[in-house]
Amino acid sequence: MKMRVNHYAVNPEVYRAMTQLETRVRESGLDRVTYELIKIRASQINGCAFCLNMHTEELRKMGESEQRIALVSVWKESPCYSDQEKAVLELTEAVTLISEKGVPEELYQRVRNYYSEKEYVDLIFAINLINAWNRIAISTGMFPGCMDT
Known part of the structure; x- marks a missing residue:
């Protein structure tokens, strides 16, 4: 397999902007495990092998069980x-598949039972950011191991 284009090399300014946003979201106070679960679920839905590989490995490094990693799709x-993680995973699905039914009020309220208004916005940014990364990786032909030298 071969990548179509190396977006890092072709447009480093935009790549730097994306990584700065990634840093801001990671430093927002969002729980790291929750953030990785978001990344895995969105990557599963979007079919991004590169990101799915990266974020399952990240959870392994953080000490998460194989069961929790393997069962994200179900x-x-x-x-x-x-229940809090399930609310976030449902929100991840709703935002990733936003054209299907939006984000229902009931789901918004359920997520807000666990998260403040600011934290809800942090979750939305996290979900949107991994969706952007997925679309970049898929569009440029990234795959697990493509950046190995």
């Missing part, structure tokens, strides 16, 4: 996620 039926 979180609704999995007792290993808290």
Whole structure:
């Protein structure tokens, strides 16, 4: 396999801007495990092998169990996620698939049971950012190992 284009090299200014946004979201106070679960679920939905590989590895490094990593795609039926995590995963699906039904008020209220208004906005930025990364990776032909030298 071969990448179509190396967006890092072709447009480093835009790449730097994206990484600055990534840093801001990561430093927002959002729980790191929650952030990685968001990244995995969005990457599954979008079919981004590069990002899915990266973020499952990140959770492994953080000490997450293989069960929790493997069952993200079936979180609704999995007792290993808290109600709070399930609300975030549902929000991730809704925002990623926004054209299907938007973000229902009931879901917004359920997420707000666990998160402040600012934290809700942090979640929305986190979800949108991984969706952007997925679209960049897929469009440029990235795949697991493509950046290895």
